[in-house]
Amino acid sequence: MSRQIIHTDDAPAAIGPYSQAVKIGxxxxxxxxxxxxxxxxxxxxxxxxxxxxxxxxxxRAVCTAAGGGLGDIAKLNIFLTDLGHFATVNAIMVQYFSAPFPARAAIGVASLPRGSRIEADAVMVLG
Known part of the structure; x- marks a missing residue:
């Protein structure tokens, strides 16, 4: 199966040696x-x-560039430097996702790049 690198100018450029997304099948x-x-x-x-x-x-911008949307996300990981923001994430998440929601993890971490308080990655399945 071939790997396709996904890139869009509508999302931030990678700040390290990685791609915005990789599509396999x-x-x-x-x-x-x-x-x-x-x-x-x-x-x-x-x-x-x-x-x-x-x-x-x-x-959402990366999902769109890959030919999908937030509704195609099967697994979402959210990293927070303060788990006290968990309820705020939930309240805002429903503005972008609708049922059935993706599987999800919310993980407390000590720090994130550039002083961010949140980071999220995902696995999306098309088709």
């Missing part, structure tokens, strides 16, 4: 997204709500 592996603005590569971090929205917008 009908499965797309999305790299972690932090709340970077794609146009300026600056953090959108005035509030945790701003960060959460930007992360979901970035994931």
């Amino acid at each position: 009908d499965t797309v592996y999305l790299s972690g997204q932090i709340p970077l603005d794609a146009a300026t590569m600056t953090m959108v971090n005035a509030t945790i709500e701003d960060e959460i929205h930007q992360v979901f917008k970035n994931l």
Whole structure:
């Protein structure tokens, strides 16, 4: 099975040696997204709500570039530097996802790139 690298200018460019996503067959592996603005590569971090929205917008842009959408995500991983934001993530997530929701993990971590308070990656299945 061939690997296809997914790239879009509508999501932040990779800040390391990785691709925004890799498609193998009908499965797309999305790299972690932090709340970077794609146009300026600056953090959108005035509030945790701003960060959460930007992360979901970035994931959506990569999903679209791969030929799918957020509704095609089978597994979502969310990393938070403060699990006290768990309820806020849930409240905002339902603005981007609808039932049936993807499988999900929410993991507390000590730190994230560029001082982000949230990062999310995903596995999307097309078809």
